[in-house]
Amino acid sequence: MKSGRALAVLVGGVFFLAVMSLYRMLDLMQGAEPQLRGEWSAGQFDQDLSRLRNKIDRLERLLVSNNRMVAMLRDSLHIHKQGGANKSAGSSHFQKESLPGCRLAQQKDSPASVQLLDVYDLLPFDNPDGGAWKQGFQISYQGNEWAEQPLELFLVPHSHNDPGWLKTFDGYYRDQTRHILDNMLLKLGEDSRRKMVWAEISYFSKWWNEIDEQKRAMVKRLVEAGQLEMVTGGWVMADEANSHYFALLDQLMEGHQWLQTHLGVKPSTGWAIDPFGHSPSMTYLLKGAGLRNMVIQRIHYAVKKHFASEKTLEFLWRQSWDSSHSSDITCHMMPFYSYDVPHTCGPNPAVCCQFDFYRLPGGRISCPWRIPPQPITERNVKERAHLLLDQYRQKSRLFRTPVLLVPLGDDFRYVESSEWDAQFNNYQKLFDYFDQHPELHIKARFGTLSDYFSALHRHLGAADSSLPTLSGDFFTYADRDDHYWSGYYTSRPFYKRLDRALETTLRATEILFSLTLAEMRRSHGDLVAGFPAREHFQRLVEGRRSLGLFQHHDGITGTGRDPVVVDYGTRLFHAILNLRQVQQSSAHWLLLLDKNQYQHDPSKPFLQTDDVIPAQDALPQKTPLVLSDEPRTLVVYNPTEQRRSSVVSVVVSSPDARVVDSETAQPMPVQISAVWVEPHQASSEAFQLSFIAELPPLSLTVYHVTKAPAGSTPRSSYVIHRHGNPPSVAAQHFQVSRLEAAEAAAQLTLSNKQLQLWSSAETGLLQMLRLSSGLVRRVQVKFLWYGTTTNRDKSGAYLFLPGQGGAQPYTSEPPLVRVSKGPIFSDITSCFKHVTHRVRLYHLEGHSGKSLEISNTVDIRAEVNRELVMRLESDVASGNRFHTDLNGFQMQERRTLEKLPLQANFYPMSSSSFLQDSLSRLTLLSAQSQAVASLHSGELEVVLDRRLQQDDNRGLGQGVTDNKLTGSLYHLLLEDRKAPQDVGGSSTDHLSLLAHLDSLSLCHPPITMFAQSNSQLPKLRPFLPLHSPLPCDIHLLNLRTLEREQEAGAPSQEVALLLHRKGFECSSAPEPPPQCTWSVHEEVNLDDLLSPLQFRSIRRSGLTLLRDHDEPARQPPPRLAKLRPMEIAAFRAVLD
């Protein structure tokens, strides 16, 4: 009785809270009312009316989202029932100034002691000559520093095996890698004191497949004995600048799953010695995967020097947004220029090189400092040992403990057995000498990274001291002088875009495949006999591995030789084709009303994708759909977890067409546009049919397309213009007009309910934007060229060396400008010689109509040493600050610094960057990775393509001249900022909720398939797996079917459910409000998440789903999971 009343009071209280929050939300949105800022404001009366209308609209939408609110209420109730775990659900998050829920993401705690942004402000970047350690300083010691605690040295043998660079993956494997691994087995077996670390699982797994059981058993023994350590355990040593966190995590999972299955080990230490700069997104994933320590190497030489002088080369790397510190990871930064032997034993490369016994006289390589190594003999051992000890001691002075890490290796080392003998035998003699001379106070041995870090932590623990904390990232890398590695942020942009096409295809296929298997088991109790689940699963694995391989730091970076690039491209291309087969056959089965009619015939697929990619280096082409009076079946798959209004475009054979929803027979709004074969010539056989599709989350929706009576379909109308040289236009089915002389002087304009834009009539390029709130911003699009310097060292695949003059304006013949207007979208296309640039506005309700779509098709194949950039010049008063994303996972503040050369101020952008002032934010969302900079206040520029005739002396040995016709796609989003915020100080800003949703739409477009045959199609019904979208801030990163443990290559019942809760910022409320709602507390309700799908079992695990990291199984499965803003959570689940 008593508890019943308490519950009633609780329910009442929670209900009251929820009603209050509804009111509060409404209140907040009124607070965001537009203020008059622009000259284009309509009359006061009109404005009041439209405000009123807007408010009513909003109220309606709030009512629509009521269902979700009730779900939230249920959540709160569960939480209260579970002992009030969630105090945050209460009023504290309904702060007056902020959006509910966002404050959690913004919360800042005690800041890390070192902020990299502040280090950049502090450093002079003057690059003085440091003597023997050129980029450092003289290191001194007394000699008695190690009397109490001897120097404890771990010499870590390693071989850096690039999965593709000068040779292809298979080429390196055949010529080097397999011999290295064969010899490892032999040579580590000879002496239990010998050790080795290995990082690249792509190579290791290939070798494993070729060796017999006896050798496999030997590998396991070496691993168990601690002689061989698998470090990082990713498929590759991934690039950290251009890669997206989906692919970073996926390749890590692929490697870790392989290690678990075949070796039964889990890596504890990260090893990233060659990626060109380092990102905290990677450290987040490593920590989440259970790693505790990591080593990094390629860091700006001035930063290294500063850290060395402060003794902060070892630190706890902290996520700048994380107040819990649970993502901290111990990081060791190598102090010197390189990871090779001359730069790892100590500060003097001329001395250290003498201890690379692979360079003994008579060998293949020698020491460039001209003092060769000597074999260690009884005669010279004393002198040699003291020489080496001096380097060790100097290096040790840069660290806080007497434990010292010295790597021993280089690229593709230890190929021949003689090299093993030379290194291990000579070093063993030195170590023995140290052992015989305790007065030297050094204990030296071969070690793994784990050996080193456990000694380090033992010393730290004993001294009761801790490492300093650091937050930020290590871009942009410079290895010497003004040689900044910002070129590779754009090099080979065609393949950077293809990478993301595979990524979105892989994710979409993984989810659809997992849902298909779950649906089969639910309805049939098991997998359906005719469905090729095993073959499809292998296609998925191949897709994962192809994407994984390309994340290598010479893959997605665009820094491989031409034939290697073709090899990668072919793998990506085949992966996409194979995954499409999985999609089509899964969709086929899911859509059939009568599943008995399912037949798998690879030669005659039931569904086909509506475009064709003709080759690995070609852009996709839409296949024209031949229309008749008989309906053609079109299937649209929405791979996002959100309900969305999307414009779907297909190419059809008729200028008149009708699209109906197959379930409701409702006609969809359509628009027919021309397919332009030349800038001024429209095809007379092919037409673009666009319609607005309302797509539930993760659904497959079926439409019927038929030919319509002539003249019945709304068509785009065109205005075509070229300054000084009016074109002759061929477009028989469309209304085409020319600009009159007076109009040609004025601006072009397009608008929808939310947004108006103005463009130059002469170039078609954007000039100004106005929001319905009244906010007006000048945003001018320009194209510019960078050349390369006249100095000896010029731009290449890695380096950007543009020289003194900076960018020059792009000049060309006046472009042909084509303005198209229609009921579904309108756009302005500018056809320049080197770029076709299009700005499109969708006439959509809700947030889909809030941003501009920008697309570029670039062709610079005829140029010499040139880079093309697109620059946005705005009046957003951003000063020298802007933000870029890191791997699509988080935002990082940037400061453009005049003390640095121009090329140092370019940063990687994989998905977004923004400029802001107190009233507005301008966000550029991107569907591919490119270099970005903000060289002046209000500016944002992206490098579209680069063509460079020469090598930049980093080993590649060639320029970048294999340019392609390359596409790039963006959304440009202007937003009001409600709360003027202090722009000073480093801050952890996030994208707005709207930008997150917009980015999701941009990066995961709907997938269109059509049925092959027209006649006697079996009955299809849409597939609607979810009742409601996921909360706005929860991203379904993946639903990835795991391999069966008992049967290699077969899918298991278990899936990896990966959720990412986005952090979003508070200063702008989404306007109009999105259809999804977001949770204000830290828990996610797993019962509701994929409802009506339920989990038979679900338990949280580490990010790479290693069994050791699984939480204990609970019956019944837990209903709630804690998921803080920014956090990624992984669950091992079985769908019911």
Ligand SMILES: [Zn+2]
């Ligand atoms: Zn490498």
